[in-house]
Structure formats: C-alpha cells, structure tokens
Amino acid sequence: MTVGDVQQEQEPQPLTALEEPGGETVVGEPEQVRSEAGAQVANGPFTTRQLLRLDEALRIADQQTGLTFSVYIGELEVPTREHAERLHKQIEGADRAVLIAVSPNQRRLEIVTGNAARKRISDRDAKLAGLSMAASFAGGDLAGGVVSGIDQLASHAGRH
Amino acid sequence: MLVASLVLTGSDRSRRSRRYRPGRPYDFQPMWFLAAPERVHAQPALPGGHSSAPVLEAPIFEDSSGARVLPGPVGGASDSW
Numbered sequence: 001m002t003v004g005d006v007q008q009e010q011e012p013q014p015l016t017a018l019e020e021p022g023g024e025t026v027v028g029e030p031e032q033v034r035s036e037a038g039a040q041v042a043n044g045p046f047t048t049r050q051l052l053r054l055d056e057a058l059r060i061a062d063q064q065t066g067l068t069f070s071v072y073i074g075e076l077e078v079p080t081r082e083h084a085e086r087l088h089k090q091i092e093g094a095d096r097a098v099l100i101a102v103s104p105n106q107r108r109l110e111i112v113t114g115n116a117a118r119k120r121i122s123d124r125d126a127k128l129a130g131l132s133m134a135a136s137f138a139g140g141d142l143a144g145g146v147v148s149g150i151d152q153l154a155s156h157a158g159r160h
Numbered sequence: 161m162l163v164a165s166l167v168l169t170g171s172d173r174s175r176r177s178r179r180y181r182p183g184r185p186y187d188f189q190p191m192w193f194l195a196a197p198e199r200v201h202a203q204p205a206l207p208g209g210h211s212s213a214p215v216l217e218a219p220i221f222e223d224s225s226g227a228r229v230l231p232g233p234v235g236g237a238s239d240s241w
Contacts, residue, residue: 045180045188058195074190085234091194095233104186111236118235126237138241142180 045073045104050143057150066160067117068097069153071146076103076110084110098157100133100149104142109134111149117157125156182241 046054054071061069070091077083084101091097095114098121102109111126129152136145180186 044191045186054193055195058193062195069195071193072190073193074188081238088234099236104180104182107182107241109239109241111238113235115233121235123235123237126235127239130237130239134239134241137180138182140179140181 046143053147054143054150057147061150061154064159065120065154065157066096067120067154067157068093069150070097070099071150072099072101073142073146074103075105076101076108080106080108080110084112088112088114098153100146100153102133102137102142102146104137107137109137111153120157121153122156126153129153129156 044051058069058071061067068091070088072084072087080101080103084099087101088094088097088099091099093114095116097112097114098117099112100109101112109130111130113121113123113126129149132152133145133149136142136148
C-alpha cells in the first residue's frame with residue numbers, strides 16, 4: 001500500500017508551513033496571502049495545486065510512518081551534505097526525522113535520515129528515492145519529484 | 161494583423177515563469193515544508209559563523225556493492241542532476 005492509498009482515511013489537520021520553518025499555514029491563516037510572507041509563498045516556484053499536493057504528501061507520510069518528513073528547497077552551503085545535516089538537527093526529534101533538501105541552483109539533492117528513521121529507510125532505499133527524484137528534477141518537475149520522493153521514502157519506511 | 165496580435169499576446173515574455181527549469185537561475189527564497197511546523201527549532205549560530213566540523217574525520221564505509229555508506233548517527237543519500 002502506498003501513501004496515496006490511505007488518503008481518504010486521514011483526518012483533517014493543519015496544513016504545511018510554506019514559507020519558513022515554524023511559520024503559519026496558508027489555509028489556517030488565510031490573511032497570510034496578503035502579508036509579506038504570503039506574498040513570498042505566492043511568488044514561490046510552486047502553484048497552489050502543487051503546494052496542496054506537497055502538503056498532503058507530507059501529512060500522509062507522517063501519519064502513516066510515525067516519522068517526521070520535511071522538505072527544504074533552497075541554496076545549500078558547501079559542503080552541501082554537512083549543511084543538510086545541520087538543518088536536519090533543527091527538527092524536533094531529529095532521530096525520527098527525514099529531511100529532503102533540494103538545491104535547484106546547485107542541482108544537488110540531500111536526503112538525511114535520523115538514527116531511528118535510518119532503521120526504517122536504509123541508505124540504499126534513500127538512494128533509490130534520490131535517483132527517482134533527480135530524474136524528475138532533471139526534467140523540470142520540481143514539485144512532482146519531491147512528492148514522488150516523499151511517497152517512495154514513506155513506502156520504504158512502512159507503517160508504524 | 162489579427163494573427164500578429166494573438167502571437168504577441170500569447171508570448172508574454174515579461175511574465176515570470178514559476179516553473180523550475182534546469183540550468184536556469186532559481187532565485188526564489190529558501191522554503192521549508194513540514195506537516196507540523198512547530199517541530200522545528202532554530203539552532204543557535206556558532207560564534208564566528210564557523211561550522212561544527214568534527215575533530216576527527218570519520219572513516220568511509222562501503223557496502224558489498226561498493227556504494228558509500230554514510231558513517232555516524234544519520235543516514236540518507238546524496239544525488240545530483
């Protein structure tokens with residue numbers, strides 16, 4: 001069963017923070033779309049439909065696996081791996097967290113799994129998901145690649 | 161005349177495309193997506209902006225296929241396109 005199969009069973013929850021870690025959600029705070037932060041989201045690389053798909057993928061992955069999935073899209077400091085690991089440490093309960101860090105300008109993708117998450121998602125599984133995501137990115141499908149990667153990683157992790 | 165005006169209208173080059181295209185500059189602000197945003201806490205910056213580099217470099221492990229296995233408490237993978 002994939003993440004998408006359980007879509008109908010989920011209870012409604014607050015949607016994803018879109019502009020920065022810890023920020024409010026667009027749906028939960030509609031006035032955001034008129035704020036500076038909201039304008040940043042509106043001027044981001046994704047359409048509203050893509051944002052909703054991404055949010056849904058994250059929520060379902062979290063609920064299905066019990067892990068904390070997170071996506072960072074932006075510039076990474078060199079060495080990119082170390083920067084991605086530092087970002088991963090900022091997530092509460094980093095042991096059970098999975099970070100997908102994408103740098104479109106550098107064309108780099110880093111997947112970081114915490115100690116506990118690594119037992120559910122092996123490095124080989126992460127590499128497979130990374131290959132698939134990179135192929136999507138190379139074709140210009142940023143949102144689709146991320147959503148697909150989340151789905152694959154969650155499927156490898158299995159249910160908790 | 162009608163065709164020319166339609167072509168000009170259709171090719172609005174001044175409109176910024178939001179779609180990512182490899183090789184073209186990606187100048188959007190960094191974004192972080194989580195299902196539970198409150199689960200991220202800011203990490204205090206190190207004095208001088210130096211990264212917390214390990215004192216000793218960890219060894220590089222490889223699995224049976226020769227693929228690199230990341231040492232340490234975190235795992236994952238890296239890729240590029």
